[in-house]
Amino acid sequence: EPEVTQTPSHQVTQMGQEVILRCVPISNHLYFYWYRQILGQKVEFLVSFYNNEISEKSEIFDDQFSVERPDGSNFTLKIRSTKLEDSAMYFCASRETQGGYNEQFFGPGTRLTVL
Amino acid sequence: AQSVSQHNHHVILSEAASLELGCNYSYGGTVNLFWYVQYPGQHLQLLLKYFSGDPLVKGIKGFEAEFIKSKFSFNLRKPSVQWSDTAEYFCAVNAAGFQKLVFGTGTRLLVSP
Numbered sequence: 001e002p003e004v005t006q007t008p009s010h011q012v013t014q015m016g017q018e019v020i021l022r023c024v025p026i027s028n029h030l031y032f033y034w035y036r037q038i039l040g041q042k043v044e045f046l047v048s049f050y051n052n053e054i055s056e057k058s059e060i061f062d063d064q065f066s067v068e069r070p071d072g073s074n075f076t077l078k079i080r081s082t083k084l085e086d087s088a089m090y091f092c093a094s095r096e097t098q099g100g101y102n103e104q105f106f107g108p109g110t111r112l113t114v115l
Numbered sequence: 116a117q118s119v120s121q122h123n124h125h126v127i128l129s130e131a132a133s134l135e136l137g138c139n140y141s142y143g144g145t146v147n148l149f150w151y152v153q154y155p156g157q158h159l160q161l162l163l164k165y166f167s168g169d170p171l172v173k174g175i176k177g178f179e180a181e182f183i184k185s186k187f188s189f190n191l192r193k194p195s196v197q198w199s200d201t202a203e204y205f206c207a208v209n210a211a212g213f214q215k216l217v218f219g220t221g222t223r224l225l226v227s228p
Contacts, residue, residue: 004158042220043218
């Protein structure tokens, strides 16, 4: 069964460093998403991406965040200058669309620790 | 703004007990509703979904949920839980016209053998 994959599974970085989290969505899916879950808190939406542009974003997704689909398979989340409060589990998701809404399929997550 | 409330943060049951996890949402328009499950060490998996039609939806592993529009609720049920149902359960809402899923805080279910 096709699944969303994410790399790395764990990332440790120093405050102020740039990180890139990578995702490979399911191959025939057209919508891509990033969510995050700070320890002990809710899963929060960050951004959705469709047709090579951001289709929706939350207040969390400020100028230090960016997303990109550099090729036909990868979908990346870049955090330019990490802060301590960026420590969280980051989930990628993808969705197929056939004219209506379908469910989102989630990857296993990348645990980001900012020191 | 959309929001989702899950009233039970931790639930402990014995095997064969019945389960009901509450989920309420706030949004006045059309919604799609989901329950996701996260087994220990695994990623979020879809348990069941409601888009339209019969408000009683059946999912995998014997789970079902009922959408009660008047109560803005989408409670998850299972008549007889198993030890393997130990997991965290998340209710989520997608409002029509929006891309995002809005999640509840999750309910940790522990089923003792």
